[in-house]
Amino acid sequence: xxxxxxxxxxxxNKELKGKNIDRIDRRLKNLKxxxxxxxxLEKMDPETVVYEVESYFPVEHDxxxxxxYGITYIHPGTVGNEYFMTKGHFHKIRNRGEFYCTLxxxxxxxxxxxxxxxxxxxxxxxxxHYIKGNTAHRTANTGNxxxxxxxxxxxxxxxxxxxxxxxxxxxxLVQRQGKPELISR
Numbered sequence: 001x002x003x004x005x006x007x008x009x010x011x012x013n014k015e016l017k018g019k020n021i022d023r024i025d026r027r028l029k030n031l032k033x034x035x036x037x038x039x040x041l042e043k044m045d046p047e048t049v050v051y052e053v054e055s056y057f058p059v060e061h062d063x064x065x066x067x068x069y070g071i072t073y074i075h076p077g078t079v080g081n082e083y084f085m086t087k088g089h090f091h092k093i094r095n096r097g098e099f100y101c102t103l104x105x106x107x108x109x110x111x112x113x114x115x116x117x118x119x120x121x122x123x124x125x126x127x128x129h130y131i132k133g134n135t136a137h138r139t140a141n142t143g144n145x146x147x148x149x150x151x152x153x154x155x156x157x158x159x160x161x162x163x164x165x166x167x168x169x170x171x172x173l174v175q176r177q178g179k180p181e182l183i184s185r
Contacts (some may be wrong), residue, residue, distance in 0.1 A: 037080030066155030088138025092158030105147030
C-alpha cells in the first residue's frame with residue numbers, strides 16, 4: 001500500500017466532488033421570513049432559486065476538533081430593493097468562529113453581534129473574512145453574476161437559524177441609487 005493518497009475531495013469546474021458531500025438549495029418559498037418587503041416577495045415565483053450550498057462533512061456533526069468545508073452560490077436578484085441573501089445564523093455553540101473566502105462575484109457579509117450591532121464587509125474575489133464567535137452572519141449578492149464563497153467552520157459549531165428567523169438582523173441591506181446601503185429595519 002502506498003503512503004501517497006489521493007485527496008478525499010476536489011473542487012473542479014466550480015463543483016465539489018467526492019464522498020460525504022451534501023447539496024441543498026434555498027428558494028424564495030424557503031426564505032419567506034428573511035425578506036422585509038412581503039408584498040414584493042408575494043409577487044415573485046416561489047420556486048426561484050436564491051442560493052445553493054455544497055458542503056463537505058469529513059467527520060460527524062457535533063465532533064469537537066473537526067472541520068467542515070462548504071461553498072455557497074448566491075444568485076443575483078432582489079426582493080423589492082433587498083438583495084438576494086442567505087438565511088443567516090448564529091452558531092449553536094456561540095463562541096465558534098468561521099472563515100469565508102470569496103471566489104467570484106461581489107457581495108456583502110452582514111454581521112451582527114449579540115447586542116444587535118450590525119455592520120457589513122465588502123466581498124470580492126480573493127477577500128477573506130474572519131467571523132468571530134458570538135456573531136450572526138449572512139451574505140448578500142450585490143452584483144449581476146453569481147456570488148460564490150468558500151467557508152470553513154468547526155464541526156461542533158452547529159447552526160442557530162431560529163434566532164434570526166424570529167428576530168431578524170437589526171439592519172437590512174438594500175439597493176439605493178444602484179448601490180448597497182445598510183439601513184435600520
